[in-house]
Structure formats: C-alpha cells, structure tokens
Amino acid sequence: MGSYRALVAAQVRAYTSYRASFLIDASTNMLIPLVDLAAVLAVFRVTPALGGFDADEVLLMFGISCLAFALADLAVGEIEKLRSYIRVGTLDAVLVRPLSVLGQLLASGLAFRRVGRLVVATAVLVVAAVRAELRLTPARTVLLVVSPLAGAVLFSAIFIAFATVAFWWIDSGEFASGFTYGGRDFTSYPVSVYGAVFRHVFAYGLGFAFVSYYPTLALLGRADPLGLPGWVAWSSPAVAVLAAVLAALVWRFGIRQYRSTGS
Amino acid sequence: MGGAQVTIPRARSGRLRDELAFAVALVRAGFRRHITYRQATFAAAATNSVFGFLRCFVLLGAASASGQALLAGYDPEQLALYTWVSQGLIGVVAMWGWTELGDRIRSGDVVGDLLRPVHPVLTYLYADIGRAGVAGLTRFVVPMACGVAFFPMHAPRRVETYPLFVLSVALAVVVSFGARFLVNAAAYWLLDVRGVTTVWNFGSTVLGGLAFPLHFLPAWLVTTLWVGTPFPSMLQAPLDVIVERGSTTHLLAVVAGQAAWAAAMLGLCRLVQARATAKLVIQGG
Numbered sequence: 001m002g003s004y005r006a007l008v009a010a011q012v013r014a015y016t017s018y019r020a021s022f023l024i025d026a027s028t029n030m031l032i033p034l035v036d037l038a039a040v041l042a043v044f045r046v047t048p049a050l051g052g053f054d055a056d057e058v059l060l061m062f063g064i065s066c067l068a069f070a071l072a073d074l075a076v077g078e079i080e081k082l083r084s085y086i087r088v089g090t091l092d093a094v095l096v097r098p099l100s101v102l103g104q105l106l107a108s109g110l111a112f113r114r115v116g117r118l119v120v121a122t123a124v125l126v127v128a129a130v131r132a133e134l135r136l137t138p139a140r141t142v143l144l145v146v147s148p149l150a151g152a153v154l155f156s157a158i159f160i161a162f163a164t165v166a167f168w169w170i171d172s173g174e175f176a177s178g179f180t181y182g183g184r185d186f187t188s189y190p191v192s193v194y195g196a197v198f199r200h201v202f203a204y205g206l207g208f209a210f211v212s213y214y215p216t217l218a219l220l221g222r223a224d225p226l227g228l229p230g231w232v233a234w235s236s237p238a239v240a241v242l243a244a245v246l247a248a249l250v251w252r253f254g255i256r257q258y259r260s261t262g263s
Numbered sequence: 264m265g266g267a268q269v270t271i272p273r274a275r276s277g278r279l280r281d282e283l284a285f286a287v288a289l290v291r292a293g294f295r296r297h298i299t300y301r302q303a304t305f306a307a308a309a310t311n312s313v314f315g316f317l318r319c320f321v322l323l324g325a326a327s328a329s330g331q332a333l334l335a336g337y338d339p340e341q342l343a344l345y346t347w348v349s350q351g352l353i354g355v356v357a358m359w360g361w362t363e364l365g366d367r368i369r370s371g372d373v374v375g376d377l378l379r380p381v382h383p384v385l386t387y388l389y390a391d392i393g394r395a396g397v398a399g400l401t402r403f404v405v406p407m408a409c410g411v412a413f414f415p416m417h418a419p420r421r422v423e424t425y426p427l428f429v430l431s432v433a434l435a436v437v438v439s440f441g442a443r444f445l446v447n448a449a450a451y452w453l454l455d456v457r458g459v460t461t462v463w464n465f466g467s468t469v470l471g472g473l474a475f476p477l478h479f480l481p482a483w484l485v486t487t488l489w490v491g492t493p494f495p496s497m498l499q500a501p502l503d504v505i506v507e508r509g510s511t512t513h514l515l516a517v518v519a520g521q522a523a524w525a526a527a528m529l530g531l532c533r534l535v536q537a538r539a540t541a542k543l544v545i546q547g548g
Contacts, residue, residue: 024458031465039474043321046479047329050321173303178313185317193324198316 003099007107015112022113030116033066037124040188051193052225058189060132060219061212063125065187068151068211070117076156078109080176083166092260101255102160132220140219146237147215151187153240154207157247158183164254179206187211192225210239285381286389293393304397307354308405315350315406319343319414322475335478340417341506342476347410348505349473349498354402355395355432356439356497358467363387364447365456377540384532388440395436419507427514431501434521438496441528442467448532451539466492472499478508489520493528496521 015022040062044055053061082105085091094104129144136144162176169175183206186194191203191213203209217224218233297304322342326334334342364387367373376383410416419425442463449459468474471494477485489495500521504514 018455021455021457025455025461028458028461028465031461035465035469035474038469042475042479043325046335047325049328050324051328169302169306171300171302171306173306174310175306178310182310182313182317185314189321189324194320195316198320 004103004107007104008110011108011110011112025113026116029114030120033070033117033120033124036066036184036188037062051190053190053192056128056131056133057216057220059124059128061190061216062188063121063128064147064151064215065184065212067118067121067125067148068187069155069184070114070121071148071152072155072159074111074114074118075152076106076109076159077114078111079105079159079163080180081109082163083170083172083176086166086258087170089260091258095258102251129219134219135221143215143218143234147212147219150236150240151211151215154211154236154243155180155183157240157243158206161247161250164250167254167257183208183211187213190216207239207243210236286385289381289386289389290393290396293390294396295393296390297394297397304354304401305405308402311350311353311402311406312409315347315410316413318350319346319410322346323414335476336508337476337478337506338417340415341508343410343414344417344506345476345502347406347414347416349502350406350410351403352432352435352498352501353473354398356435357391357394357398358439358443358471358473358497359464361391361443362447362460364444365450368447368450369454373543377543382533382536384444384529384536387444388437388529391440392436399432417506419505421507421511423511424504424507424514427511427518428501428505431504431518431521434518434525435497435501437525438493438521438528439467441525441532442493442497444532445528445535448535448539451535451542466494467497470494471497472502476502493524496524 040058043050044058048054050058082091085094085105091101094101097104125148134140134144159176159180162179165172165176183202186202186208191199191209194202203213214224214233215236223230224233319342322334322345323339326337326339326342332338337345364373367376373383376386379386381389419428446456446459446463450456453459470477470488470492477488477495477499480488485495489499500517503509503517507514509517
C-alpha cells in the first residue's frame with residue numbers, strides 16, 4: 001500500500017511543481033461537462049420531449065451520467081494510455097516491479113486536473129434533482145447518492161475492459177473511445193430513444209441502461225416504458241459489481257496474453 | 264515515412280513551377296505517411312460510426328417527439344445525412360489531436376522547419392492536405408456506408424451540390440488546419456498548451472456544429488458564430504451544403520464566407536510564425 005501511496009504522492013508533486021499549468025488545465029477541464037450539457041439543452045430547444053421523457057427528466061439522467069463519468073474518468077481514465085505503453089514497450093518496466101500492474105497504472109495515472117469536473121457535474125446533478133421535483137423517500141435518497149457511484153464503477157469497468165483490447169490489437173487507436181465516451185453519450189439520454197439492436201447491445205449487453213436510465217425511473221417512480229419489471233430499476237449497484245468482476249477477469253486474461261513489442 | 268522516397272526540388276524562390284512541385288511533393292508525403300496507419304484509421308472510423316448511431320437516434324427521436332414535420336428546418340432524412348456526414352468529416356477536418364508542431368516547439372526540433380526552403384506554415388499545410396486526402400478515402404467512407412446501410416438518408420437533389428460540397432470540405436480543412444496551427448503555435452509562448460487545447464476542443468465541438476446542428480440555437484447567436492468565429496466554417500458549412508439547407512445562391516455565400524475565414528486564418532498563421540521566429544532566435548541564442 002505504501003508503494004501505491006508513493007506513486008500517488010509523486011503525481012501530486014508533479015502537479016504542484018507546475019502550478020500555473022495545472023490551474024489552467026484544471027479550470028479548462030471544467031468546461032468539458034458543460035459541452036455535454038450544452039448538447040442536451042440544444043436538443044430540448046427544438047423538442048419538448050425525447051423517448052417519452054421531458055427535459056427535466058432527461059436532465060436528471062444526464063446529471064447522474066455526468067457525475068458517474070467524471071468520477072470514473074478521474075479514477076481510471078488514464079488507463080487509455082495503456083495502448084501507447086504497449087506500443088512503445090514501456091509496459092515492460094511496469095511488469096518487472098513487484099506490484100500489481102493495474103494498481104501501478106491507476107496509482108500513477110490519477111488525473112487530479114479532472115477534479116474540477118466533479119464540482120461541475122455535482123452542481124448539474126443537484127440542479128437536475130431540484131428541477132425534477134423528486135419526492136424523496138429514504139430509499140430514493142440513498143439511490144440518488146449511490147447511482148453516480150455505481151455508474152462510476154460501471155464506467156471504470158468499461159474503461160479497463162476496453163483498454164485491454166490493446167493487448168491483442170496494438171494499433172486499436174481510438175477504438176475504445178466508442179464505448180467509453182460513447183457510453184457517456186449513450187447514458188445522457190433515455191435508452192428508449194435508440195433503435196432496438198443498438199439499444200440491446202449498449203443498454204443491456206454493456207449494461208449502460210443501469211447507469212442513469214433505470215435509477216432515474218426509480219427516482220421518479222415511473223414504470224419502464226420498455227416493459228421491464230419495477231425491481232430492475234433498483235439493480236444498478238448489483239450490475240456495477242458484476243461489471244467490475246468481469247472487467248477484472250478480462251484484465252487478468254489480457255495481461256497474460258501480453259507479448260512485448262520488442263522494439 | 265514507411266520508406267517512401269520524397270524528392271524535394273531545389274529551392275529557387277519566386278518560381279511558380281517550383282512552388283507547385285514543392286506542394287505536390289509535400290502533399291504526397293503527407294498522403295503516404297497517413298496511408299500507412301491502416302489499423303488506427305479503421306479503429307477511428309469504427310468509433311465515428313458508433314457515435315453516428317448515437318447521434319442519429321437522438322436527433323430522429325427529437326424529430327418524432329417534436330410533433331412537427333421539420334426539426335429546426337431539417338426533415339428526418341436530412342438529419343440522418345447531417346449526422347453521418349458530420350461523423351465522416353471528423354477525420355477529414357481533424358479538429359482534434361494534432362500536436363506535432365507543439366511537440367516540435369517544446370523539443371526544439373522546430374528549428375529544422377525554419378531551415379527548409381518552404382515557409383513552415385505551407386510545409387505543414389501541404390502535409391495536412393495529404394492527410395485529409397487519406398481520411399477522405401477512409402474515415403469519410405466508413406461512417407457514410409454505415410449510415411446508408413441503416414438509415415433512410417436525404418440524397419442531394421441538385422447536381423451542383425456535389426462539387427460545392429467538395430470545395431466546402433477543402434476550405435474546412437484549411438480553416439481547421441489554420442486554427443490548429445495557431446493552437447500549437449501557442450507553445451512558442453506557453454510551452455504547455457493543454458489549457459489552450461481544451462478550450463479549442465470545447466469551441467470546435469459545440470460551436471462548430473458537431474455536438475448538435477447550430478441551427479438549433481437562436482438565429483442571432485448562429486449569425487454571430489458564423490461571422491465572428493471560424494468554428495462553423497469547419498463543419499456546419501459543408502453540412503449545410505450537403506443537406507441542401509437553402510438555395511444554391513445562399514450556399515455559395517456560405518462557401519464564400521469559408522474562403523474568407525481560410526484566407527484570414529492562413530494570414531494569421533504567417534503573422535504568428537513570423538513573430539515566433541523572431542522570438543525563437545532570442546531563446547535559442
């Protein structure tokens with residue numbers, strides 16, 4: 001544990017030694033959730049509803065998705081760089097140290113410059129929750145707090161699982177982005193808006209419906225227009241745990257396949 | 264460069280024929296360099312296609328929920344064409360991810376660019392045109408094929424739309440290149456350009472017509488963006504041309520506006536490069 005702490009501390013020291021650079025970077029990073037928010041608001045300028053949900057309801061989904069993604073991106077987003085470590089061969093150096101490979105990569109990749117996004121995303125979620133006029137029972141209050149965390153676990157699992165693609169496909173480039181950033185965009189809107197095949201793959205195959213769509217249904221006390229039973233809406237934490245286990249298995253399998261590029 | 268031979272003609276300034284030979288050689292070099300990145304190109308095109316589905320379903324969902332025949336002036340088939348062409352153009356116009364000049368400034372390698380017989384702005388521009396050519400054959404084609412296969416799309420009705428679209432995309436590439444050159448050139452003064460890059464990514468995504476069609480915004484804001492910023496000239500302009508938004512005369516005016524922005528950006532690049540060169544001499548001492 002001490003070694004991981006040292007890796008994180010090294011990150012912090014690196015940031016604090018280029019203070020102006022860090023501050024500019026951190027503050028401009030706060031713009032990113034606002035880009036996504038602008039897109040949602042622009043769509044609702046021209047339509048009163050989307051997939052059977054009004055603007056405030058979709059804003060709540062967006063708020064949960066936005067905070068969940070901001071958390072995951074802060075914690076494990078830098079795993080995207082795995083593909084360049086594999087390509088250049090620097091992963092070898094990580095492998096020979098007597099620590100977990102994933103642990104090292106995550107500890108040395110904590111992106112503190114993205115902390116600002118958490119602030120913006122939390123603000124968006126609070127505004128959305130107020131605007132949606134939720135009737136908060138104790139159970140729903142817990143759900144409102146737990147959903148972004150469960151969503152973050154699921155997004156993290158997707159980040160890690162798709163980063164391992166680089167073990168088999170070295171030049172996979174932007175391939176993973178379609179599922180990580182694509183997942184973020186997918187969860188910003190109700191899953192009822194997507195075509196059947198595409199929805200089945202993203203909502204249920206990859207589990208993205210459980211990030212924001214089902215928690216929002218439970219928070220609003222609405223039945224699923226797609227016809228799944230009511231308890232499904234409360235199952236996000238279980239889905240998140242399952243996704244994390246699967247991602248861990250994929251990672252272990254992937255790292256065993258690793259062959260240095262030898263360059 | 265994958266072993267490709269690039270013959271650079273001897274420098275004799277002022278000769279139009281030599282200038283042209285330089286340009287052709289550098290465009291070819293850019294093309295050859297990027298045609299070798301086959302797998303990464305395919306991966307990026309696949310990602311663009313995923314986003315094509317995402318955006319297309321959302322916009323079509325908005326169109327059907329709005330209860331009107333037209334969504335901000337677009338019919339559903341035009342929305343589908345808008346979405347898939349915009350995803351196809353991401354790779355061609357390439358607003359993001361170019362850090363070559365910034366990296367060379369940080370490492371000092373940029374000195375090599377100044378020794379070449381071609382102006383640095385043109386060196387990079389020609390290489391970028393070659394890159395855009397490869398993207399036009401790959402990154403543009405894959406999402407378009409996907410869109411055609413899965414969605415009913417607007418087929419342009421006027422013959423003149425096609426050549427005008429090609430011209431509009433070419434100008435969009437130049438405007439995008441100019442803007443990227445400027446963002447990278449900020450490294451002459453700042454060294455760490457990540458902050459500038461983030462602001463640029465923000466502007467080019469939201470204000471360029473990629474995240475949503477700009478016509479979703481209030482008319483006064485759209486006009487301000489067209490006239491006051493280069494962003495709509497990079498995506499919204501060719502997208503307006505291909506979905507035939509307005510008469511040909513109107514679209515000619517749109518393309519003329521792009522040409523003005525392209526000229527302004529290149530002029531600004533030369534100015535910034537001249538200033539930076541003066542500064543670089545001092546720093547390199």
